[in-house]
Amino acid sequence: MLTATDIRVSLSGTPVLNGLDFRAEPGQITAIVGPNGSGKTTLLRAMTQELPYEGEIRLGGADIALIPGWDLAARRAVLPQASRIAFPFTVLEIVRFGMMACADPPPPTRASEALERVGLAGFEGRFYQELSGGEQQRVQLARVLTQVWDPVGPEGPRWLFLDEPVSSLDIGHQLEVMDLMADYAAAGGGVVAVMHDLNLTAMYAGSVAMLVRGKLEAQGVARHVLTDRILSAAYGCRVQVGVAPGGDIPFVLPQAASSPGG
């Protein structure tokens, strides 16, 4: 269980998060959504201690500020939004960096296994810098996976914190990565992801947190949070929310302000 209570973060003097509460449970994907500038990434960065915050963040009952770095590294891994790497490392080298945090040395095939899971089998010898944005994103995901490979460790559930994990991927790879996250959660791990795509969120997330102007507007299952009313108010545009055929998964259709059909 991850809980964030009364979180306040200011960036260069401007308050970005104003007393926000958030919770995520292992066993499901928790998506953080909201308009640009609503504080999604800031919340993720506060919860991963990249930014100083006021308030309290607890992971598995313990205040994360008090958990030593190496212990945290064994329990949670973080995928950044975009990563540029300083030197010409190969894909294999980058993925192996994830295993630095592992207490017991994992089997040597682990890195290749992780690459296969993100759809990059055979990319081991390629240079990271020469890959496309989407491929780099998946290499980073493979690295993050090797760090917390087993969704449940001796100390409890492990966590993936992902900042827009599918933003630069095509639709096929988006589904592949979302499936991977869903598998991780289904096996008992925790997944917290900042998401832009509301339809993928609706399809995969067990819990959706809607952020608006640094506050938690709503959190719950997709069909309670992704409603016409909440979305229109949050994003300031007209949307139509329907239900996908053969289920209760909502889908979101944006409405043009002046559509040609009237």
Add this chain to the structure above:
Amino acid sequence: MLAGLTVLLLVISAISLTVGASGANLWTALVQILRGEQIGLQESVILFDIRLPRLVMGILVGAALAVSGAVMQGLFRNPLADPGLVGVSAGAGLGAISAIVLGGLLPLTMREGLGYYTVPVAAFLGGWFTTILLYRLSTSRGRTSVAVMLLGGIALAALTGALSGILIYMADDAQLRDLTFWGLGSLAGATWEKVFVAGPLIVLALAATPFLARALNGLALGEAAAAHLGIPVQRMKNISILTVAAAVGAAVAVSGGIGFIGIVVPHLLRLMIGPDHRYLLPNAALLGASLLILADMISRSIIAPAELPIGIVTATLGGPFFLWILLRNRSLLDL
């Protein structure tokens, strides 16, 4: 690779011992020593009192410069960071000059306590201060700006150069003589005394690098990502800065400023064996030592019996190389 470079270093060392302006047949002497035979007094003096300290100092200084370059590039996450280019050597130089000119102002107990180590310790402090300042200037929120690093380095080098100039202007005749010998920027003044003065600091710095390699690898992913991997980032950055300052300070204290080894060697090695610091750092020590001895051999044979300052040799080789790296990495620089 490590074995190959060790052999290279040994071969270059043997040649370096025997090549020079003396005219004596030192190859024969060297072979005689290996056979356990006696050699002549003249050969013995040239080999053991002139050439050997110079060789050992070359190895120490070359290794120190190459490794500090590699560590600095890892720390700044940039292949263009070099102690000579971004003012660290100049800062160490200012420290050394201060010690020579103002050392008399120190309390007597401190002067006696430090003894011969006054100059290298001051150079270490100067290099340390400059590196910290440069890192603070060019890094904010875990991101290092290449433009600020290079331009800030130029400003720091200019400033420390100016301060050094003022100190030189203030110096009396005896101090000026010391300064001239110190500032030659060469291995020409090598003595066993200098080897023992600079050696411990350099060996200490080199001994720290195996503990830094993993952290520098993690840092290549960015500071935040390194922290998420469980690396104590702040502590590792502090140790890296201390290592660079110790190696550069000691090297500058005994040999003046020798440029470009710190940038050429790591870059060549990244092309050959990749950027993993676990292999880069030990190999850089060996290749740096080999290259500096080679440059020293060139500097004392090209216009023999006179000597070209070694800084000229390394700059002639390193300058174009640096421009080449600059052009290759143009897209990375955002200048």
